[in-house]
Amino acid sequence: MKTAEIKKRWLEFFESKDHQVVPSASLISEDPSLLFTVAGMVPFIPYMTGLIPAPYKRATSVQKCVRTLDIEEVGKTTRHGTFFQMNGNFSFGDYFKREAISYAWEFLTKSVDAGGLGLDKGKLWVTVFQDDEEAIALWLELSDVPLERIQRRGMADNYWSTGQPGPAGPCSEIYYDRGPAYGIEGGPVADENRYIEIWNLVFMQYERGLGTGKDNFEILSELPSKNIDTGMGLERVAFLMQGVENLYEIDQVRPVLDLAAELSGKTYGDNTDDDVRLRVVADHVRSALMLIGDGVSPGNDGRGYVLRRLLRRTVRAMRLLGVNEPVFGKLFLTSKNAMVDAYPELEHEYSRINTTVLAEEEAFLRTLTSGTQVLETAINAAKSLGAKELDGETTFLLHDTYGFPIDLTVEIAEESGLTVDRESFTALMSEQRNRAKADAKQKKAGNTDLSVYGDFRMQGVTAFTGYEELESTAKVIGLILDGQQVSSVPAGSIVDVILDRTSFYAESGGQSADAGIIFGDGFELEVLDVQKPVKGLVSHKAIVRKGEFGVGSTVTTSVDPDWRIGAAQAHSATHVVHAALRQALGPTALQSGSYNKPGYMRLDFSWTAALSAETKSEIEEISNLAIRADLAVSASFMSLPEARTWGAVALFGETYDESVRVVQIGGPWSRELCGGTHVSRSSQIGLVSITNESSVGSGSRRLEALVGMEALHALTQERVLLHKIAEQLKSTPLNASDRLEVLLSEVKEMQRELSVVQAQQLSLQIPSLMSSMQQVSNFSVVAAEIANVSNADALRDLAIKLRDQIGETAGVVALGSVVDGKPAVIVTVNAKAQATGAKAGDLVRLASQILGGGGGGKADIAQGGGTDASKMTEALVAITESLR
RNA sequence: GGGGACUUAGCUCAGUUGGUAGAGCACCUGCUUUGCAAGCAGGGGGUCAGGGGUUCGACCCCCCUAGUCUCCA
Numbered sequence: 018m019k020t021a022e023i024k025k026r027w028l029e030f031f032e033s034k035d036h037q038v039v040p041s042a043s044l045i046s047e048d049p050s051l052l053f054t055v056a057g058m059v060p061f062i063p064y065m066t067g068l069i070p071a072p073y074k075r076a077t078s079v080q081k082c083v084r085t086l087d088i089e090e091v092g093k094t095t096r097h098g099t100f101f102q103m104n105g106n107f108s109f110g111d112y113f114k115r116e117a118i119s120y121a122w123e124f125l126t127k128s129v130d131a132g133g134l135g136l137d138k139g140k141l142w143v144t145v146f147q148d149d150e151e152a153i154a155l156w157l158e159l160s161d162v163p164l165e166r167i168q169r170r171g172m173a174d175n176y177w178s179t180g181q182p183g184p185a186g187p188c189s190e191i192y193y194d195r196g197p198a199y200g201i202e203g204g205p206v207a208d209e210n211r212y213i214e215i216w217n218l219v220f221m222q223y224e225r226g227l228g229t230g231k232d233n234f235e236i237l238s239e240l241p242s243k244n245i246d247t248g249m250g251l252e253r254v255a256f257l258m259q260g261v262e263n264l265y266e267i268d269q270v271r272p273v274l275d276l277a278a279e280l281s282g283k284t285y286g287d288n289t290d291d292d293v294r295l296r297v298v299a300d301h302v303r304s305a306l307m308l309i310g311d312g313v314s315p316g317n318d319g320r321g322y323v324l325r326r327l328l329r330r331t332v333r334a335m336r337l338l339g340v341n342e343p344v345f346g347k348l349f350l351t352s353k354n355a356m357v358d359a360y361p362e363l364e365h366e367y368s369r370i371n372t373t374v375l376a377e378e379e380a381f382l383r384t385l386t387s388g389t390q391v392l393e394t395a396i397n398a399a400k401s402l403g404a405k406e407l408d409g410e411t412t413f414l415l416h417d418t419y420g421f422p423i424d425l426t427v428e429i430a431e432e433s434g435l436t437v438d439r440e441s442f443t444a445l446m447s448e449q450r451n452r453a454k455a456d457a458k459q460k461k462a463g464n465t466d467l468s469v470y471g472d473f474r475m476q477g478v479t480a481f482t483g484y485e486e487l488e489s490t491a492k493v494i495g496l497i498l499d500g501q502q503v504s505s506v507p508a509g510s511i512v513d514v515i516l517d518r519t520s521f522y523a524e525s526g527g528q529s530a531d532a533g534i535i536f537g538d539g540f541e542l543e544v545l546d547v548q549k550p551v552k553g554l555v556s557h558k559a560i561v562r563k564g565e566f567g568v569g570s571t572v573t574t575s576v577d578p579d580w581r582i583g584a585a586q587a588h589s590a591t592h593v594v595h596a597a598l599r600q601a602l603g604p605t606a607l608q609s610g611s612y613n614k615p616g617y618m619r620l621d622f623s624w625t626a627a628l629s630a631e632t633k634s635e636i637e638e639i640s641n642l643a644i645r646a647d648l649a650v651s652a653s654f655m656s657l658p659e660a661r662t663w664g665a666v667a668l669f670g671e672t673y674d675e676s677v678r679v680v681q682i683g684g685p686w687s688r689e690l691c692g693g694t695h696v697s698r699s700s701q702i703g704l705v706s707i708t709n710e711s712s713v714g715s716g717s718r719r720l721e722a723l724v725g726m727e728a729l730h731a732l733t734q735e736r737v738l739l740h741k742i743a744e745q746l747k748s749t750p751l752n753a754s755d756r757l758e759v760l761l762s763e764v765k766e767m768q769r770e771l772s773v774v775q776a777q778q779l780s781l782q783i784p785s786l787m788s789s790m791q792q793v794s795n796f797s798v799v800a801a802e803i804a805n806v807s808n809a810d811a812l813r814d815l816a817i818k819l820r821d822q823i824g825e826t827a828g829v830v831a832l833g834s835v836v837d838g839k840p841a842v843i844v845t846v847n848a849k850a851q852a853t854g855a856k857a858g859d860l861v862r863l864a865s866q867i868l869g870g871g872g873g874g875k876a877d878i879a880q881g882g883g884t885d886a887s888k889m890t891e892a893l894v895a896i897t898e899s900l901r
Numbered sequence: 902g903g904g905g906a907c908u909u910a911g912c913u914c915a916g917u918u919g920g921u922a923g924a925g926c927a928c929c930u931g932c933u934u935u936g937c938a939a940g941c942a943g944g945g946g947g948u949c950a951g952g953g954g955u956u957c958g959a960c961c962c963c964c965c966u967a968g969u970c971u972c973c974a
Contacts, residue, residue, distance in 0.1 A: 317971075318902075384970075417972045418906045446973085449904065453974040456903045711968085809958080810921055839957065858920095870957035874920045881920090882957030 018129075020102075020255040020269050021359045024079045026132055027104045027249070030124050031077035036106060039078040044311040045320065052320050053083040053308075057103030058246045064109050065221065065244050066183055068471040068551055071109035079104050079251060081311075081360075083304055085323050088330070092296035095210065095256070095263035099327065100304035102251040102359075110242030114155055117218050117245045121191060122160040125216070134258065140194040142166045142204050142212055146175040146187030152220070156189070168206050172232035177219045177246075184240060185225035191216040193257055213257065216249040265296040272355045273348055274299035280347070281338035294334040301331045302352045309370045310363050314609065314623045315377045328377050332385075333422045345378040346371065372605050373623070381420075388421030389429070396433050405434075409441025416442075417449065469497055470550040473515045478553035480518035483531070483694060484652070487576045491516040493568050497556070505567030514542070514557040520574045522581075523547040523555045527611035528588045528693040533576040540564025581694065582701075583615025583725065588693045589650060590640070590702045590724040591618045592680065595666075596687035597639035598622060598720070601632055607666075616727030618705075624718045628710050636720075640705045648683030648699040652691075655679060665690050704728040775807060779815045787822055793900045795853055797828045800893045806834040809841045809880060817878070820845045827853050831860065831896045833889045840868045840889050841882040844896065851876050855900060863899055864892040 028038050042060040044053050051059065057080040064071035080103045090097040106120065125141065127133025138161050145152045147169040156162055178185035192205045192212040200211030221244040228234025252264040259267055265274055277298040278285045285295055305327045308320070315325040328345075335344055349371060357363045363370070395411045407430050415421040427437045473495050482489040496503050497513035506512045514535065521544060524530040530547035535557065542559040550556050557574075566572075591613050598606050602624065610621040628636075657677050661667070665679045665688040680691040682699055696702060706728035709721040723731050739750045748756040782803070790799045799819050806812050812834050819830045827850035833842045842864045846857045857879035858872075865872035865881030867888050872881015883892075 318974085322973085380970095387970090413972095414905080417904080418970085420971045449973050451973095453903050453972095455974095457974050813921065841957070861920095865957065868957075872920080872957065879920070880958075884957075 018134075018255075018258045020251060020267055023134070023251060023254055023258065024102070024104070024359065026134065027079060027124070027251075028077060030132060031075075031106050031120070034075070034106075034120060036075040036077040037073040039076050041078060041080045041102075044081055044083050044308055045313065052323060054080060055082055055084045056080075057082065057105035057248045058107065061107055061109075061246070063552070064107075065246065066471075067242075067475070068467060069474055069553065074109055074111035076107045076109075077105065078107075081307060083308060083323075085327070088326075091300050092265070092293040096213070096253065098252060098264050098300050098304075100300070100307050101264070104249040104251050104254075106245070106247050108245035110244065113222075113243050113245060114152055114218075114220050115159070117220070117247060118152070118155050118189070119159045121216055121218060121247070122162075125191070126161075134254070136193065136258075138162075140196075142168070142192040142194060143189060144168045144170050144175055144192070144205055145189045147171055149175075149187045149189070149220075152187065152189050166204065168204050170206065176232065177221070178225050178231075178234070182226055183224070184221045184244070185223050185234075185236070186219060186221040186243075188220065189218045190214050191218075195257070213253055214250075215253050215257070217247060219246040219248075221246060263296075265299050269355050269359070270299045270303055273302050273352045276347060276351045277335065277338065277344075280344055281335065281340045283338060291338060294338050297334045298331050298338075298348065301327045301334075302348045303356065305331070305374065306349055306352045306356065306363070306370060307360070309373050310360070310366045312607075312609070314373060325377065328374065329381050329420075329422070332378060332381050333424060336385075336425060337428065343375070343378050343382065345374045349374050369605050369607070384420045385425070388415060388419040391415060391419055392421060392426060392429060396430060396435060399435060400433065405436060407435050407437045409438040409443075409445055412437055412439075412442045413445040416446075467550055469500060469502060470515075470554055470556065472502070474551045474554045477517075479516060479555040481520075481522070481555070482518055483520040483522050483576065483581075487520055487533075487578055487581060489518055489520040489574050491518045491572055491574055493566065493570045493572060496568055505565060506561055507565050508540075508561045508563055511545070511558065511560045512542075514559055515554065516557070516572065516574065518574075519547075519555050519557070520576050521547045521555065521557060522576075522584070522694055523549045525549060526691055526693050527591065527613055528584060529612070529614040531576045531584065532580040533574070534562075535559060535572050535574050537566055537570050537572040540566045540570075580615055582696075584613070585694045585696045586702050586725045587613035587615055587618045588691075589682065589695045589699065590705050590722065591620055592682055592687050592689055592691070592695075593640050593643050593699065593702065594618065594620055594636065594705060594707075594720065594722060595622075595689070596682070597636045597643065600639055601635050613724075616724055618722050618724055620720045620722075622718055622720070628718065628720075633707050633710055637705065637707050637722075643683065643686065644699050644702045644705065646683065646699065648686060650680070650682050650695050650697055650699060652678055652680045652695065660690060663688055706732055771807075772811070775811050776814060779803070779806070779811060780818065782815075783818060783822065786819060790823070791897070793897055795827055796850055796855060796900050797823050797826045798831070798897055798900060799823070799829070800831040800897050801833075802889050802893065803832055803834045806836055806841075809836055809843070809882075812836075812841060812843050813878070813880065816843045816845045820847050823847060825849065827855070829855055829860070829896075829900065831864070831893055833864070833893050835886045835889070836882075838886065839882055839884065840870075840886045840892070841880065842868065842872065842892065843878070843880045844874075845878045846876065848877075860896050860899065864896050867892040867895055 032038050042054055046052065046054045046059060048059065048062065054060065057078060058065070060080065061076065063069040081100070082103050083100050085099050087097045088099060091099060108117070123133065125134050125136045126138050127135065129135040141162060143156055143162050143166065145156070145167060153167055156167055157164060175188045175190065176185070177188050193215050195211050195213060200208035205212040205214065222240055224237045224240055226235040226237045252267060255267040256262070256264045261267060264270065274285065274295050277295050283291050283295065285292060305324060308324045313320045313324045315321050315328060353363050353367055353370070392415055395407065395415070399407055407426070412423060412426050415426055416423055423442060430437050476494065493514060494517055495515040496506055497515070498506060498510060521533065522528065522531045524547060531544070533544050535542040535544060541562045541564060543562050544557050544559045546558040548556050548558070591611050595608050598620070606622050606624050608620055608622050612619045654676050660677050660679050663679065664685065667690045677690050678692055679688055680693070680695055681688050703725040705722050705724055707720060707722045708731065711719050739753065743750045743753040746753050746756045746760070786799055786801055789801060790797055803812060803815065812832055816830045816832050820828055828847045829844065829850050831842065831844045833840060842861055844857045844860045846855045856876050858874050858876065861872040861874060861879040861881040865883050868883025869885040870881060870883030872879060874880055
């Protein structure tokens with residue numbers, strides 16, 4: 018049975034049991050503490066913990082998931098995949114153990130013709146939590162599993178919790194026996210390779226307390242509303258039902274594995290190491306495909322880094338298989354074709370995915386090339402020292418600084434007959450890991466408890482009136498002071514205010530929060546910040562400027578109209594620039610984040626190279642032409658699929674409800690899903706002026722612009738500055754640049770001439786200096802103070818000329834001069850004098866110490882200086898005397 | 902978020918106890934030759950990423966900033 022067919026049957030089965038079918042959420046988790054959606058229940062967590070009331074009693078989904086914790090195990094076992102799909106059925110305070118068990122049994126064992134999976138009842142085993150007698154009784158009652166195939170396990174295996182205080186409960190897991198060929202008898206307790214876990218039923222019935230680990234915490238109480246959370250690994254069931262050995266061989270993955278084998282000329286099954294590499298390629302390509310499809314782009318941190326690592330591990334695996342040429346084009350196309358039935362959106366996204374992976378592959382091949390050079394140098398160095406091993410530090414440096422994978426280092430070193438000190442490499446790796454972890458722990462301490470907001474959210478959502486009006490009448494639902502609910506607050510306090518409705522826009526979708534005041538009978542608050550701590554709930558952080566008020570008070574929320582106009586201009590400008598960007602660069606340039614506030618906007622987008630000055634001007638021009646065209650701006654609500662058929666741009670990393678708001682500027686000219694506040698016609702934006710374009714990491718660029726009056730002010734300022742510069746250059750703004758160029762080359766020419774003239778002038782002194790030469794012991798010595806020397810280099814040239822004139826006798830030249838108020842000394846010693854024991858460095862040191870400084874150089878020429886110019890004569894005499 | 906490295910001529914890069922910045926390719930001039938990276942001789946081209954500091958003196962040491970690469974969380 019095809020994987021897609023299992024998925025279809027799953028959803029149909031639970032739909033027939035009155036479950037709401039929920040489409041898979043994005044791999045980019047809504048929960049900021051999670052990098053990715055790591056389990057099927059992740060999108061439902063707020064309903065489980067009671068933060069947000071569940072919109073349905075029963076739900077089912079097939080959720081795409083990415084988990085890279087066990088990335089090193091990929092390909093080695095049958096079970097570890099970095100991308101997988103989790104079938105789940107959920108109950109929020111509705112049915113419990115009885116139904117969960119009975120549904121599971123029915124779906125697994127019902128005949129294929131009747132819509133089930135038709136698994137052999139005799140091969141199914143069950144585990145339960147050791148004390149869960151209720152579950153055992155239900156299994157015996159509702160299924161055909163005999164008691165001897167029900168095994169009890171402890172907390173570590175069969176008890177679920179989030180690791181923190183909150184909901185917890187026992188689990189029951191269903192296993193499939195692959196038969197004696199795969200391991201020993203004795204059920205899952207004895208062998209988890211022969212007995213494959215396919216389905217985990219979690220019975221959330223308790224509240225747990227503080228504690229660490231999987232089993233070291235206290236059970237506090239029963240939950241008032243009990244939940245069911247189950248997860249069936251789609252890939253696992255698929256590989257069992259398709260009669261293959263592991264999840265890398267199922268219909269959605271195998272084609273990539275086969276292609277990798279073909280490209281490398283290997284035969285799958287011939288060699289264990291190569292088989293692992295082929296599976297790694299098959300797994301990682303699929304995960305990367307799905308991640309990019311959901312809007313992740315390769316980067317140096319967070320999600321982007323995980324993706325980059327998957328892509329690089331793929332290149333590495335292909336290298337180890339003997340393929341050095343770029344292959345991503347073929348691999349990803351094959352993977353897309355295998356997945357597109359289940360995820361049709363991959364078709365539209367594919368050109369972007371393809372561009373992204375090709376660029377990343379090319380970049381990494383470059384990295385490998387430069388890394389190979391460093392490695393070869395290191396290998397040669399080690400060999401010349403007679404070492405048989407490449408040390409861990411070098412290996413780590415290669416990995417850490419040059420991104421050269423350890424496996425490749427080992428392989429290449431082996432070819433040169435060297436081994437690698439893996440132990441010390443591993444030690445250095447874990448050091449680096451600890452550093453990063455220690456830091457993360459420190460930062461995480463400020464994790465806020467959202468439960469206080471959850472209480473208010475349970476009472477309903479905050480209505481937003483700000484699209485229609487700037488002032489609204491509202492009622493105070495709650496007040497939070499220092500994380501505690503309070504009933505009233507005095508003047509001067511900073512408090513979180515929860516209202517039933519508000520005209521204030523909370524920061525979201527890149528738009529900053531509104532500013533303004535909240536007032537009522539005898540009191541007034543200034544709003545500092547507006548946030549949505551929990552989806553649907555608006556919290557106003559405000560300072561009480563005067564009076565006192567409490568829960569139940571009637572207030573007026575009043576947004577500062579100037580602020581709102583500025584915010585609307587900036588936000589609409591962001592849409593305009595985004596559309597202009599895509600017009601100039603093509604659809605690959607997609608917004609990955611944005612921020613705007615009155616007068617300013619910032620747009621991050623996926624793009625691999627810096628924008629040229631021409632492109633920036635083009636974007637600016639398209640934007641301002643759109644503003645001049647006075648395009649109508651409108652917003653309308655529609656269903657998400659409908660919005661997609663309209664071609665509305667949905668932003669990655671954002672999650673959308675079933676009903677979405679589409680903001681249009683000039684109809685199809687710009688269509689984006691957006692909840693922000695906008696101007697009503699594009700001309701109201703006024704002006705957009707791009708101020709900066711920069712990199713925010715590889716593959717991601719940032720465009721910043723000023724909007725409206727701010728843009729005008731900046732341009733005015735530049736104009737004033739340019740006029741001033743032109744005036745100073747005695748030129749006009751248009752000619753200033755040319756004029757400056759001429760001036761600069763003139764300056765350069767004059768400097769050159771000056772140094773020539775100076776050298777000539779100094780040369781004129783050579784005859785008189787030579788005549789002042791005295792004989793000191795065996796040395797011919799020229800020692801003199803030279804006036805009017807502009808820099809030490811000129812003095813040096815003169816000294817060398819003098820030395821050359823001395824000829825064959827042992828000669829020493831010591832020249833001093835005052836340059837920029839500071840004494841400088843140069844001493845040169847010819848070869849013969851050096852042979853007789855004179856050292857330029859020593860002589861300079863002697864002189865410069867007298868001058869109150871220091872000096873040094875080589876044996877033939879040295880220079881020094883000091884601070885006390887009056888001692889110059891004394892210093893030169895000292896040099897002469899020391900030669901006696 | 903925490904580390905590591907890099908930024909030198911148009912391009913690719915050298916440059917250690919801090920003491921006048923170099924090579925190859927490209928460019929210009931001349932000669933010699935005329936085909937597959939031609940030879941010889943000569944020449945131009947650098948605020949050594951930017952800004953501070955230490956020092957008599959900084960491409961080099963220290964600090965800050967920017968850009969680029971890279972590892973880890």
